[in-house]
Amino acid sequence: MIGTRRTLLIGGAASLAGAALSPPAWADPAAAGAKPAAAHFKPPLLGDDNAPKRLVVWGSCTCPFTAQLYGLLQKIVADMPQTASVEWRHFPTHAPDPALHVAALGFAGPHFWGFAFRVLGAIYAANGTFDGLTAEKLAAFAKAEGGSEKTLKAAYADAAKWTAVKEDLLAGRLLGVTRTPGLFFNGYFMTPDGMPLDIAAFDKSLRAMLKAG
């Protein structure tokens, strides 16, 4: 059930608040008592477990629009930590995507987001080109998040992580996601056509929605 443990994963806010950054249970199904055959990762969460308003994003690690949305949502969660959180769901769209999602799942808690944001940041900076996401570059990202090439290899070797990505992809397709990012809130599919181009207006509208009763 919802614990009191914080999984606030925004570095600045977490460090200022002195919150414990313990690895969340989803990172280790065995430790969480889940049976391997039924292993299902609890989705990574950006923000507080107890935040009452949860945005859910089906995103792609190689999608610059997903990167753009997370840039916006990261600030919203930082500004409204007691109100909003964001749940990550996998929705691979390009050739290298599945492995990138699996690689990110090799990291727990804030390091999941650290790794994912490094990948998304690289994609955004490269204007959507993923040529630069080489094995060497990913190893460098892993190292920056306290891991190594071994961490990536262990993630790639974990069938449950690949399954988790596939389950999310299937769920996203069933929900009607046809392009990323697919943002959901309270039963509403907010972005069936993708990310609104007027980002400032989108940001304002999302904040107003989260403030509303």
Place this chain on the structure above:
Amino acid sequence: MIVFATRLAVLGAFAFATAANAAPAAPTAAKPATAKPVAGDPSILSSDFWGDWNKTKTSENFSALTKAVGCAHKSNTPKAGGSQKIVDLAINRPEDAAKFLGDATAASNDAVSANALATVVNMVTSPKTREEAAPLVAPEAKARVEAMTANLSTGIQGLPGIYLGDVPQPKYEAGTQAGEGSGGANTGGGVEASGGSAGAGERASVPAGYAPVVGGSMGCPVR
């Protein structure tokens, strides 16, 4: 502290690069890699996944799942004018939820589809609606639905209730939320008049407080 500082710098840089106020140029969709693949290349590592996925999405089971619980037809409706399209996927009537749950459990034939369906069920029905739907489920589907909803209530997948607003607002000490949402006034150009109002017991076509954005949308299309 050094770790925190480093993280702040990294995430801060990311936020800066993609922040709404930074007004970045609209990105283009991702482009295929042109470099020659090498060992450890994520594209190579992903090839088996895509092979498996291609079989899944062309399978009879996928068709059955889509027919049973697929929401894509709702998203395919044309949008009004040039404003952002928003689709309400929630199933609120217990009768509809009963049929949905019966169809969902019948369509699931393996662990992957069962877990995917659990996500879909959690996203479009609330625990309260599922509870009200329970007596209305067809007799032949009752056992399956009970098993599924019991599984959902354990919280294996997500946090039941939170997706559809069933979790009450936690009480924080007075003043702790004073600054939250400041600057978020929904004024200025780029949005339509705020929607979300509906009569008692009705569900609005857009979330309360949200104003659809005008000016188009873009995203990376499904593979």
